[in-house]
Amino acid sequence: MSKKKSFTDEQKQIARLAKALGHPVRVAIVQMLLTQECCYLGDMSEVIPVAKSTLSQHLSELKDAGIIQGTITPPMIKYCINKEKWALVKSLFGNLFETNAVFCESCEV
Amino acid sequence: MSKKKSFTDEQKQIARLAKALGHPVRVAIVQMLLTQECCYLGDMSEVIPVAKSTLSQHLSELKDAGIIQGTITPPMIKYCINKEKWALVKSLFGNLFETNAVFCESCEV
DNA sequence: TTCGTAGTTCGTAAATCAACGAACAATTCA
């Protein structure tokens, strides 16, 4: 047995969420959804410069991470931010940011 | 010319930083450096269950993203959080989180 | 039933990521 610990749930969750936000397309999607309640792939593809199929894949990743959700409203699918998950995102990153950080004075930049 | 705009600097910066935090090993590193629990690769490798070479690569990624910095203090290298960059991280994510989000009531979870 | 719209999935190709051990610097200490 090793003394090395595995990762905490918090570390895994932060990593998962950060990864989901780790691409400009996905950041753009989230920003858009945050400011306009919900919208459709078609709307996004007018603004975000990638193929619709690519956009759809990015939407899937955000969905897999739980950050967004889609509701079928034929013939379209309405995407929006998942309220609960977004609260979790804020809370997890908030914890990290509120860490009373110790910066190293002797380290040059 | 397309009417589609490219990505804003903010979107690219957030994505870059989020990507850097998008792995449990790197989250663990940042958490330790924030509190200066460990500052040397050797210390970290006693806690984080990956090979030293792998750890070194993760440190490089965080360094490339500008989040951490290393100072040579022979025979070791002392790592720490880059104060200015960390402030930027907080500010960028802060902006995102402070967005007055409009959640869609009609979307089921 | 046929057409058009909205979005997903498929198939493919290139690039990047993640992981490991081995080999390699650089430096201190004996």
Added chain:
DNA sequence: TGAATTGTTCGTTGATTTACGAACTACGAA
């Protein structure tokens, strides 16, 4: 000078990501 320590780089192997157009599904409207 030689040995030990610290950390990086190399070389390799898979897995994952990103991107695109083409093909497909699902649905409402004509």
